[in-house]
Amino acid sequence: MIRSTTNKPPFDVVRCSHAVLGATDLGASEQFYAQHLGYVVTERTPDALYLRNLECRTHHSLVLQRLPEPTCEALVWKVANEDDLDLASRWFQSKNLPAAFVERHGQGRTLRTCDALGMPLEFYFSMTSAPCKLQQYDDYRGARIQRLDHFNCFSPDVQKSYEFWSELGFRLTEYTVSEESNNALWAVWLQRKGGVHDIAFTNGRGPRLHHFAGWVPSVSDLVHSCDLLSTAGYVKNIERGLGRHGIGNALFLYLLDPDGHRIELFCSDYLTVDPDLVPKRWEFRDARRQTLWGMPAPRSWFEHGTPFPNVGVVDPLIKPQPVLAH
């Protein structure tokens, strides 16, 4: 069921900022992300790698922590003001959810909490500055990713995820309903910054992170990434694409990093800032929603994801079977 947008959320989230991911071999991760995808290394510590994309003006847009398991430690968000952190803390406490201020390298005050299904979330306002590389073209490498675009998560209860994030002022741009399940929500795309999404939820065993996505300026960056990765020993890391989703009009390429975290390279969505934008409805059996050109996704795309630490994973409430390629 679709609900009206909350125009006055309890605190002001600007955009998705970065994921904090567990990495079992930081050297292998650095080779993949920095050497081949072109992430800029802001800082290496004994236990972490702080990476940023080309247009980032701050310390990190991806954090890899040396951990024994490839988990997603947090999905991290930038808020509009310091005061929003206090408003957020009070709001999460009012929902009987954890809310604690924690120390994070390169960031100001950071609030750690979770969403209604237990996904670990962090919110901050300030981050240490770093040089923007947007017009340092001689530093461009690999996929030439400019910034983080969005997170996509498996949810066992998409309706519940949608209602939670809508209450925080996230606006629905597109959604899929399952005709076989009484038109229940199968997936939602929700935004704060004016693109198609800052976060999306897809029906599946969860909660788990499905992928995070880097925004690239053109389709040629996707083609170049395929050429580069396939000839640099990473052909098995190319999971899906390139192609165009019907949803979001997005050109996509899905990759698996050395730990199995999925990263999407992404471009070609559209502006969604109008407050009266009518969300686009898709039906589950319309195969063009997942690939406009008709090529189905592989099974792994619907089943493989990154777990959150100490968060139980459960089967989804609805179980329509997607069309698979293999």
Ligand SMILES: [Fe+2]
């Ligand atoms: Fe995506």
